[in-house]
Amino acid sequence: MNFSWMAWTLPTALFFITIFALLIGMAVWEYFSPGGNPRVGILRFETTRGDRLFISLLGSAFIHLAWLGLVGPNLWWALALSVIYAIGVFKTV
Amino acid sequence: MEKTWNNKAWFLVLPVLVLVAFSAVIPLMTVVNYSVQDTFGNNEFFWAGTDWFSEMLASDRFWNALLRNLIFSLVILAIEIPLGILIALNMPKKGLGVPVCLVLMALPLLIPWNVVGTIWQIFGRVDIGLLGHTLEAVGIDYNYVQSPTAAWITIIVMDVWHWTSLVVLLCYAGLVSIPDAYYQAAKIDGASRWSVFRYIQLPKMNRVLLIAVLLRFMDSFMIYTEPFVVTGGGPGNSTTFLSIDLVKMAVGQFDLGPAAAMSIIYFLIILLLSWVFYTVMTSGDAAK
Amino acid sequence: MSHKTTGEKLSFLVPTLYIIFLLLPIYWLVNMSFKENAEITGSFSLWPMNPTLRNYMVIFTDPSWYNGYINSIIYVCLNTVISVAAALPAAYAFSRYRFLGDKHLFFWLLTNRMAPPAVFALPFFQLYSAFGLIDTHIAVAIAHCLFNVPLAVWILEGFMSGVPKEIDETAYIDGYSFPRFFVKIFMPLIASGIGVAAFFCFMFSWVELLLARTLTTTAAKPISAIMTRTVSASGMDWGVLAAAGVLTIIPGALVIYFVRNYIAKGFALGRV
Numbered sequence: 001m002n003f004s005w006m007a008w009t010l011p012t013a014l015f016f017i018t019i020f021a022l023l024i025g026m027a028v029w030e031y032f033s034p035g036g037n038p039r040v041g042i043l044r045f046e047t048t049r050g051d052r053l054f055i056s057l058l059g060s061a062f063i064h065l066a067w068l069g070l071v072g073p074n075l076w077w078a079l080a081l082s083v084i085y086a087i088g089v090f091k092t093v
Numbered sequence: 094m095e096k097t098w099n100n101k102a103w104f105l106v107l108p109v110l111v112l113v114a115f116s117a118v119i120p121l122m123t124v125v126n127y128s129v130q131d132t133f134g135n136n137e138f139f140w141a142g143t144d145w146f147s148e149m150l151a152s153d154r155f156w157n158a159l160l161r162n163l164i165f166s167l168v169i170l171a172i173e174i175p176l177g178i179l180i181a182l183n184m185p186k187k188g189l190g191v192p193v194c195l196v197l198m199a200l201p202l203l204i205p206w207n208v209v210g211t212i213w214q215i216f217g218r219v220d221i222g223l224l225g226h227t228l229e230a231v232g233i234d235y236n237y238v239q240s241p242t243a244a245w246i247t248i249i250v251m252d253v254w255h256w257t258s259l260v261v262l263l264c265y266a267g268l269v270s271i272p273d274a275y276y277q278a279a280k281i282d283g284a285s286r287w288s289v290f291r292y293i294q295l296p297k298m299n300r301v302l303l304i305a306v307l308l309r310f311m312d313s314f315m316i317y318t319e320p321f322v323v324t325g326g327g328p329g330n331s332t333t334f335l336s337i338d339l340v341k342m343a344v345g346q347f348d349l350g351p352a353a354a355m356s357i358i359y360f361l362i363i364l365l366l367s368w369v370f371y372t373v374m375t376s377g378d379a380a381k
Numbered sequence: 382m383s384h385k386t387t388g389e390k391l392s393f394l395v396p397t398l399y400i401i402f403l404l405l406p407i408y409w410l411v412n413m414s415f416k417e418n419a420e421i422t423g424s425f426s427l428w429p430m431n432p433t434l435r436n437y438m439v440i441f442t443d444p445s446w447y448n449g450y451i452n453s454i455i456y457v458c459l460n461t462v463i464s465v466a467a468a469l470p471a472a473y474a475f476s477r478y479r480f481l482g483d484k485h486l487f488f489w490l491l492t493n494r495m496a497p498p499a500v501f502a503l504p505f506f507q508l509y510s511a512f513g514l515i516d517t518h519i520a521v522a523i524a525h526c527l528f529n530v531p532l533a534v535w536i537l538e539g540f541m542s543g544v545p546k547e548i549d550e551t552a553y554i555d556g557y558s559f560p561r562f563f564v565k566i567f568m569p570l571i572a573s574g575i576g577v578a579a580f581f582c583f584m585f586s587w588v589e590l591l592l593a594r595t596l597t598t599t600a601a602k603p604i605s606a607i608m609t610r611t612v613s614a615s616g617m618d619w620g621v622l623a624a625a626g627v628l629t630i631i632p633g634a635l636v637i638y639f640v641r642n643y644i645a646k647g648f649a650l651g652r653v
Contacts (some may be wrong), residue, residue, distance in 0.1 A: 315495070
């Protein structure tokens, strides 16, 4: 079986490893403290920490796209912004 | 219903997980890989970084296709959902009419999508189609090959023809699950037709409407086969929706990188919108 | 319901008009399929002036045409069986238990219905090539699971949640093992739900073209793909095109006809 057509690169591999690590981390966290800490945040509906992770990741994707479209190709700033955004989401949503 | 906490339930979900992950995760990863590289075939790839994303975000072509697609989705939702509810409310509740209506209404849903396109392509043609011929005979200037307006109307009418039945079937299922006692109570209270609809029928249809809106939105947002067969994206680019543009790019021009970048942006938008729909409608459900 | 208002009396008009609107284009296709090409392009008539079966004969005498129907039916049936069989236990898990990440898993399943098939076509082709599955019926059947399994899980979960949990508990107390309980007691209770789920799987697999066309070359090519190829070959053979279209409607119409009472009852019982 030949999988060279998947055209892996180091950055994309790191990207997916990070995502999977996050998912596994969330699963372990959930296992030791089940229920996902549900609460109603500023979006006025109940979220668990899984939802907050999802909102963070999806939001980060859009932050990166917006940065590319509006500012320029230097994405480290977008990444920093995403981290701040994710912290904000975990604190307040 | 109160559910028990049991992680062994994972074993029951496992077959589904494997089956869907095989067809979903590997291709998605591949698309991500393509989106940061350039290729000329032969499995040779060159690093391109985020160039394709920048190119896509700066191109009018992408934004125009997106805008056209959004307008299309909103228009068909605005037509199909109310129309579907209206028809479901007026469906016979018992007797021979029920199976006859269900069978006839489900018919368009079971026609392969390119055949739907073919049917309307023929139906709308001025020379050999009933619709086109009739419209021309009455003196209306209608030609979907040349006029963008006519092309749009044809595609919207075709989608309404094709998919309203799904909304009808789902709403009808929600309606027949309402016990007769509710209607009798409403009658005793002297409730108007509107308040019966607003306070009895609509809440009961909540869940099926969620399904209907989600399905219709997603499917209309990635519509490909039917408009491709009818208009091929034309005249000009007036009916080039996202998927049509995508296939033009990926297969027609073999621009895998830009096409992959576009499909990721496209997927993210759909993911966001569907998540919003899902959250809004399920949290409304939970609040009751 | 002894006093019917005028509004209620006229209510049958809405579905009737709608059904007429649905049937007109189909009628036109059927009409064309019985005409000669010369009649289709040369004159304009509401019914065939010289009815002919030539268009259907072309299809029924040419294996490259009728094999397309056989291929389509094989992979659609395979897909329906696989989708429903995999979805049954999963839907049971979602309707009865809470477990690690259940809600997100459910949403993830649904997102697979949203993935635009257009760009997945190429990775799909390569993925199935890597497993040597190109041009087999099972490849298309598995590919269609991508959107049918989530849908089946969703529909079945709705039906299962309508079955009281006490039934499960009583059965376990009576000494039923899980598989025996599931097959002997639970599945008959949600039979109509299974019918509805199978119907939807059949429907979406039957109508899908893009993936089916991508994953097949000759031996498993679906009829709808054969239509697109043959038509563009030598000008426009409108008559044969119409006849082929009519024939693709028939299996769907048969399926709905056979399950009509079942579907009505199934829709009525479940929350869907």
